[in-house]
Amino acid sequence: MICSVVIHTYNEEKNIKEAVESAKLLTDDIVIIDMHSKDNTVAIAKSLGARIRFFKFSYYVEPARNFGINSAKYNWVFILDADERITQPLAKEIKNRVGKERYTHYKLPRKNLFLKKHFLKHGGWWPDYQLRLIEKQSFVNWPKAIHSTPEIKGEVGFLKNPILHYFHQDFRSMVTKTALYEEIEAGLLFEYKRQVSVPTFFRKFGGELYRRLIKKKGYKDGIWGVLESFYQAYSKTTTWLYLYEKYKQNT
Numbered sequence: 001m002i003c004s005v006v007i008h009t010y011n012e013e014k015n016i017k018e019a020v021e022s023a024k025l026l027t028d029d030i031v032i033i034d035m036h037s038k039d040n041t042v043a044i045a046k047s048l049g050a051r052i053r054f055f056k057f058s059y060y061v062e063p064a065r066n067f068g069i070n071s072a073k074y075n076w077v078f079i080l081d082a083d084e085r086i087t088q089p090l091a092k093e094i095k096n097r098v099g100k101e102r103y104t105h106y107k108l109p110r111k112n113l114f115l116k117k118h119f120l121k122h123g124g125w126w127p128d129y130q131l132r133l134i135e136k137q138s139f140v141n142w143p144k145a146i147h148s149t150p151e152i153k154g155e156v157g158f159l160k161n162p163i164l165h166y167f168h169q170d171f172r173s174m175v176t177k178t179a180l181y182e183e184i185e186a187g188l189l190f191e192y193k194r195q196v197s198v199p200t201f202f203r204k205f206g207g208e209l210y211r212r213l214i215k216k217k218g219y220k221d222g223i224w225g226v227l228e229s230f231y232q233a234y235s236k237t238t239t240w241l242y243l244y245e246k247y248k249q250n251t
Contacts, residue, residue: 104154
């Protein structure tokens with residue numbers, strides 16, 4: 001089975017070396033879809049033998065997904081984020097299974113590591129299945145909306161081995177990314193005319209905290225699971241705070 005790996009980037013010089021090196025476990029065709037980074041992302045990727053294609057800047061990756069998949073040389077495409085890593089067991093499983101089964105796309109588990117070392121097994125973070133491996137000829141379209149789901153003909157399969165996800169690598173970047181993404185989410189809710197009031201903030205915070213910490217047993221991951229549960233409640237509430245602000249600005 002021959003597969004390309006596509007990595008979408010913007011200012012990822014801290015992550016790109018490890019991401020590309022992990023992709024080499026699977027393929028010789030690594031495509032960087034860069035949104036005009038202002039750091040050394042492109043130079044580092046080039047030095048490691050990756051192909052570089054440029055796409056107009058966007059705060060999130062979905063607008064570039066179609067372009068990335070169509071830029072791949074081989075018929076199977078693995079989509080990897082810069083803060084994710086392919087492992088040797090996963091690469092071996094893909095080589096042994098994909099192309100020999102009836103499936104046209106695969107989901108695989110994602111192992112989320114808080115601050116790059118604390119594996120979150122609870123709180124809804126495991127197995128965290130992601131659709132990342134796609135047969136190009138069966139691919140139809142990837143909508144441009146944030147967190148959208150791709151349209152693919154055929155049947156989905158599931159891989160056993162996970163990718164590693166170094167999410168929330170430090171607290172500063174956590175907060176910065178949340179402010180950005182939740183602003184985008186609030187904009188979508190505003191377009192859909194979702195209503196919000198002050199009690200909404202308490203309901204969203206309490207509901208998400210209960211879901212992560214108690215219902216999904218985030219407390220079992222110790223202090224890191226508790227911190228992440230509170231952070232997700234904060235993140236969810238921030239979306240609705242931004243939405244509330246948008247209504248105030250437009251009245």
